[in-house]
Amino acid sequence: MGNRERRWMWRCIVVTSAVVALAWPAAYGQDSAASVKKAEGYIAQGNLKAAEIELRNAIRDAPQDPVLHARLADVYLQLGDAVAAEREARAAHASNGDEVDFVPVLANALLAQGKFADLTTLVQPGHRDPVLEGKVRTALGTAAARRGDRAKAETLLREAIGLDPNAAGPKIQLAWLLTGTKPTEADQLIDEAIAANPRSAEALQLKGEMLRNRGDQERATRLFDEALKIDPRNVSAHLSRAAVNITLGKYQAADEDIDPILSASPNQFGANYLRGLELAKQRNFAEADRILDRISPGFTALWAGYYLQGRTKLALGQYAQAEASLRKYLAHVPNDMIAARASAVAALQQNAAPRAIAYLKPLAEKMPADAATSAVLGTAYMADGKPDLALQQFQKSCRCRSRQPNYQDRARHLGIRCRSRPAGPRGP
Numbered sequence: 001m002g003n004r005e006r007r008w009m010w011r012c013i014v015v016t017s018a019v020v021a022l023a024w025p026a027a028y029g030q031d032s033a034a035s036v037k038k039a040e041g042y043i044a045q046g047n048l049k050a051a052e053i054e055l056r057n058a059i060r061d062a063p064q065d066p067v068l069h070a071r072l073a074d075v076y077l078q079l080g081d082a083v084a085a086e087r088e089a090r091a092a093h094a095s096n097g098d099e100v101d102f103v104p105v106l107a108n109a110l111l112a113q114g115k116f117a118d119l120t121t122l123v124q125p126g127h128r129d130p131v132l133e134g135k136v137r138t139a140l141g142t143a144a145a146r147r148g149d150r151a152k153a154e155t156l157l158r159e160a161i162g163l164d165p166n167a168a169g170p171k172i173q174l175a176w177l178l179t180g181t182k183p184t185e186a187d188q189l190i191d192e193a194i195a196a197n198p199r200s201a202e203a204l205q206l207k208g209e210m211l212r213n214r215g216d217q218e219r220a221t222r223l224f225d226e227a228l229k230i231d232p233r234n235v236s237a238h239l240s241r242a243a244v245n246i247t248l249g250k251y252q253a254a255d256e257d258i259d260p261i262l263s264a265s266p267n268q269f270g271a272n273y274l275r276g277l278e279l280a281k282q283r284n285f286a287e288a289d290r291i292l293d294r295i296s297p298g299f300t301a302l303w304a305g306y307y308l309q310g311r312t313k314l315a316l317g318q319y320a321q322a323e324a325s326l327r328k329y330l331a332h333v334p335n336d337m338i339a340a341r342a343s344a345v346a347a348l349q350q351n352a353a354p355r356a357i358a359y360l361k362p363l364a365e366k367m368p369a370d371a372a373t374s375a376v377l378g379t380a381y382m383a384d385g386k387p388d389l390a391l392q393q394f395q396k397s398c399r400c401r402s403r404q405p406n407y408q409d410r411a412r413h414l415g416i417r418c419r420s421r422p423a424g425p426r427g428p
Helices: 004-015 030-045 048-061 067-079 083-093 097-113 114-120 130-147 150-163 168-178 182-198 201-213 217-230 236-248 252-264 269-281 286-299 304-315 318-334 337-349 354-364 369-385 389-397 403-413
Strands: none
Touching: 004 403, 030 048, 030 067, 030 304, 048 067, 048 304, 067 083, 067 097, 083 403, 097 114, 097 130, 114 217, 130 150, 130 168, 150 168, 168 182, 168 201, 182 201, 201 217, 217 236, 236 252, 236 269, 252 269, 269 286, 286 304, 304 318, 318 389, 337 354, 337 369, 354 369, 369 389
């Protein structure tokens, strides 16, 4: 999977939603007003689960109040439950709520679920108040980027910056969009956002993500730590730091970030995904598979999830399911040779050599040869009754100087002698 796709997929996990400022109506029933007051206090304390309960109680007494639905939607979004957030935001809309109350949270809920087409259908650019319109175009620009339309995304995000030059959101999103293609401008944008608000945990977390994707894990971790000092409840920063620690094999440290999130919100997608990744890296494939199956509907917004699920099922010997998951991943990232090779292995295990060839042949023809791909493709040709083509692939495998025993065995079976050069500088 390419770095650009990884960055945008991961950004969908860790992106933080804008908090919607809501003014409470002046008049409620006595019980409803008490619930609202308690909910405000719980939100200020960061006790979002308790706030959820109180807001649900208030909605029970005032089911048509759009502000209550919008506020509950925002709480759900902060808890990582984008499905419930969307439901409540739609209820606010259906109750003729003010756009400023529900549109930003609805947009973020749809983004979190990968419902980019729904977002572009439900929310259109318009002539709203500049601050609200800036949020709308930021969300639409993010959706366009996720759908692969980088030009449209850049246009919308630059328009959002023009509408509200003081807003950090569009600068943060544009920095993320440009980090792989225009790193200098991306760094300038994120640094501007941080300079305008040095205590923006979101901006610090994103800069850390940019460094993490460039391989600077140490500086990235320092920025995540700094973001968490400012906002200890910042889920995105916790997830980003956990991702670094999983990469480094520091699983206990990763758990210290993941466990509290799952305790507070068992369905939080990002934390569940990282737990599944962590378990798979520790070769606990059965438990990883259970988690990944449960959260798999969210993989429409995180294509890497299909890849992880496919590799996990391949390790468990669930070859048909593995191939199905990997095929979904390849539909979005068609040039990922490692994923194509895994798909071919899954097909071969089902005695489907033609499918294995179909996965690998187009990529092998347009990409530099590598030993592993040539070996699998050679095996597929052998299984398909095409020994001459198999021989060509095994010879390519040998020329790549593979020393893995199974490659050598196949070559010897066909009468090929694979010579290995001694270690040292290569000639021209």
